[in-house]
Amino acid sequence: MIATSLTRVTVEARGVAKVYPTSGGADGAGVQALRGVDLDIDQGAFLAVMGPSGSGKSTLMHCLAGLDRPTSGTITIEDTEITALSERRRTDLRRDRIGFVFQQYHLLSELNGSENILLPLQIAGRRPDPAWLEAVVDALRIRDQLCRRPSELSGGQQQRVGIARALAARPAVVFADEPTGNLDAASGRDVLEFLRYSTREFDQTVVMVTHDPVAAAYADRVVLLLDGQISGELRAPTPESVLGALQELRR
Numbered sequence: 001m002i003a004t005s006l007t008r009v010t011v012e013a014r015g016v017a018k019v020y021p022t023s024g025g026a027d028g029a030g031v032q033a034l035r036g037v038d039l040d041i042d043q044g045a046f047l048a049v050m051g052p053s054g055s056g057k058s059t060l061m062h063c064l065a066g067l068d069r070p071t072s073g074t075i076t077i078e079d080t081e082i083t084a085l086s087e088r089r090r091t092d093l094r095r096d097r098i099g100f101v102f103q104q105y106h107l108l109s110e111l112n113g114s115e116n117i118l119l120p121l122q123i124a125g126r127r128p129d130p131a132w133l134e135a136v137v138d139a140l141r142i143r144d145q146l147c148r149r150p151s152e153l154s155g156g157q158q159q160r161v162g163i164a165r166a167l168a169a170r171p172a173v174v175f176a177d178e179p180t181g182n183l184d185a186a187s188g189r190d191v192l193e194f195l196r197y198s199t200r201e202f203d204q205t206v207v208m209v210t211h212d213p214v215a216a217a218y219a220d221r222v223v224l225l226l227d228g229q230i231s232g233e234l235r236a237p238t239p240e241s242v243l244g245a246l247q248e249l250r251r
C-alpha cells in the first residue's frame, strides 16, 4: 500500500514582512519588525513562538491571526488568503475561524462563565454545538464554574473559561498570547496540558507565544524568532533544549 500523508496545512505564511512607520518618519525607514517570514503550521499542531524581546513574536501573531496586516507577503488560513481580504472580511474571518486566549483572560466581569463562553457565538449569530461544548467543558473541568462570575474564580479557572470561549466556535486556529503568564506553576501546567490535549484529541491547531521554556516544551514544535526572522526551530522540545536554543540565539 502506498502511504499517503493526511496532514493539512492550516496556516501558511510566505515572505511576511512588517514595517512600522516611525514617529516623525523623516528618514522613511520605519521599524522592520518582520523580515520575510515563511511558516507552515499543520492542522492539529501545537506550535510555540519564542525569541528575545522585540524579535517580532507579537507582530507575527497579530499578522497570522488577521489582527494586523503585513506590509508584504501572504498569509493563508485554511483556504482563505487573509492578506487579500478587506478589513471587514478579515474581521468576519477572525470572528468565525480564529480563537484567542489572552494573558489577562479578558472575561467580561458581569457575565458568568457560561455566558462568557457563549458570547462570541452569540455575536456571530451562530448556534452553539451542545455536544462539542460539553466535551470542552468536561475536558477543562469547569462545569462548576459555569454559573460563577470571573471575580469568583481563581486565575487558573478564569483562564480555563477563556480557553473554552476560544474553542467554542471550533476555530481553525487558537492563538494564545502568554496564556500562563499570570498563573502559578500548577495552574499553568493545567492550561498547557489542556492546550496540548486539544491538539491531540480535537485536532485543534494552537499557536502560542511564550517567554517560558517550560511552557514552550509542551508544544510539538518551537519556532525561534530573531530580528524579525525565523532563525531556527525545535521539534519535540524539552525545557533544556529550548533554553539551550535561546542561549544560542543571544550569542
Ligand SMILES: Nc1ncnc2c1ncn2[C@@H]1O[C@H](COP(=O)(O)OP(=O)(O)OP(=O)(O)O)[C@@H](O)[C@H]1O
Pocket: 020, 021, 031, 032, 033, 051, 052, 053, 054, 055, 056, 057, 058, 059, 060
Ligand atoms: N505599533 C508599533 N509601532 C512601532 N514599532 C512597533 C510597534 N509594535 C512593535 N514595534 C516594534 O517592532 C519590533 C517587534 O515588536 P514585537 O512586539 O512584535 O516583539 P516581541 O518579540 O513580541 O517583543 P516582546 O517579547 O517584548 O513582547 C520591536 O522593535 C518593536 O519596538
